[in-house]
Amino acid sequence: MLVVADAWMWEGFDQLFDEERALGERAVQKRRRELAAGRHAARAALEQLGYAPAPIARGTHGMPQWPAGACGSITHCKGFAGAVVAHAREVRSLGFDAEQAEPLKPQLIDLILSASERAALGPQPRRTDWGKVAFSCKEAFYKAYYPHARQVIDFLQVHIELTSGADAGEFRIELVDDAVPSAAGLRRFEGRWLCDGDRVYSACAVL
Ligand SMILES: CC(C)(COP(=O)(O)OP(=O)(O)OC[C@H]1O[C@@H](n2cnc3c(N)ncnc32)[C@H](O)[C@@H]1OP(=O)(O)O)[C@@H](O)C(=O)NCCC(=O)NCCS
Numbered sequence: 398m399l400v401v402a403d404a405w406m407w408e409g410f411d412q413l414f415d416e417e418r419a420l421g422e423r424a425v426q427k428r429r430r431e432l433a434a435g436r437h438a439a440r441a442a443l444e445q446l447g448y449a450p451a452p453i454a455r456g457t458h459g460m461p462q463w464p465a466g467a468c469g470s471i472t473h474c475k476g477f478a479g480a481v482v483a484h485a486r487e488v489r490s491l492g493f494d495a496e497q498a499e500p501l502k503p504q505l506i507d508l509i510l511s512a513s514e515r516a517a518l519g520p521q522p523r524r525t526d527w528g529k530v531a532f533s534c535k536e537a538f539y540k541a542y543y544p545h546a547r548q549v550i551d552f553l554q555v556h557i558e559l560t561s562g563a564d565a566g567e568f569r570i571e572l573v574d575d576a577v578p579s580a581a582g583l584r585r586f587e588g589r590w591l592c593d594g595d596r597v598y599s600a601c602a603v604l
Contacts, residue, residue, distance in 0.1 A: 398442045399493075402478035406437035413437075414452035434478035435471040442482040443467060460543055470494075470540045470600075477596055489581050492541030492601040494533045498592055501528030509535065509552045519561030524594045531557055534568045534590050537599040541588075545580035545603065565591040568599070 410421060410433040417436050421429040436453055439461065444450065446467060454462040463469050469482035470493035481493045501509065506528045518527045535552050542550070554574035560566040572584040580586075581603055588601030 398445050398483065399479060399481045400438040400442040400445070402434035402438040402473075406441075407431075407434045407478065409433045409437050416452045416454055420455055431473035431478055435473050435480060438478055439469055439471055439480035439482065442469065442480050446482060446484060457547060458543065458549055460540075468544070470537070472537075474596065481600065483602075489603040490541045490544045491603075492537040492539065492588070492599075494537035494540065494599050496529055496533045496536075496597045498525040498529065498594060498596050500526040501532055505532075511553055511556070514557055518559060522566075522592055523563040525592045525597050527559060529597050530559060530566075530590050530592070530599070531568075533597045533599040534559065534588060534601070535570070537588055538568075538570045538586055538601045541586070541601040541603050542580045546578040548578060550574075550577050559590075564593075565589070568601075570601070 407430050410429045413433055413436055421432045439453055440450055448464055448467060451464060456462045461471055466485050467482055468485045468488055468490045469480055470491045471480045472493045472495045474495045475497055477495050481491050483491055509528060509532050521527060522530060534557060554577045556571045556573045558569045568588050568590060570586045586601055586603060588599060590597060590599040
């Protein structure tokens with residue numbers, strides 16, 4: 398289930414549960430708006446799965462605490478916030494990410510993609526670049542990965558393969574550093590990406 402935040406959700410900081418508002422108490426207005434948009438979108442998505450409204454607390458390293466029996470993921474960037482949720486009996490975890498479509502800053506590329514990953518890339522996507530797509534896909538993967546391993550990992554500890562596509566495609570990620578624990582017994586994961594010209598969106602599910 399996907400819910401994209403409406404205007405009221407961005408404005409709805411005061412309508413959050415007390416413990417959610419506490420997460421943004423010392424935050425600047427921009428952070429309060431995205432916190433509200435993400436939490437309201439997630440709650441609306443959970444309601445569509447049959448969950449009564451309840452606070453979505455923050456766990457370790459920023460991970461949202463989903464209600465028992467559910468999993469999900471939240472993302473926000475300029476002009477967009479949304480959440481995806483699913484029943485945990487169907488999906489073990491989800492990762493969702495949205496980024497502005499403008500190309501990744503050149504100085505970041507070496508931190509995001511290894512030389513071998515870069516060498517395997519096909520022609521650039523039409524409305525963004527591979528750097529930004531890879532960044533988004535690795536972040537979406539990380540959000541699905543973290544709830545299992547509870548470990549922060551680096552972009553270069555995984556290897557990504559991105560299928561060539563003008564505006565959308567698939568990705569495969571493998572944990573290539575032996576020091577990185579597997580997630581749910583898995584070391585290979587899959588997901589999809591899409592660019593609408595304004596933003597790159599990516600999603601990953603651990604099944
Ligand atoms: C967590 C992280 C991925 C968020 O990405 P981002 O583009 O900065 O921001 P987004 O808006 O897309 O996502 C933020 C949301 O991610 C979720 N999130 C944060 N930490 C998380 C974690 N450890 N696990 C799962 N979800 C997490 C939260 O819901 C957060 O929103 P909230 O604070 O309003 O609840 C990023 O900040 C980060 O810490 N990255 C470092 C690790 C990493 O990406 N490694 C790459 C490994 S391949």
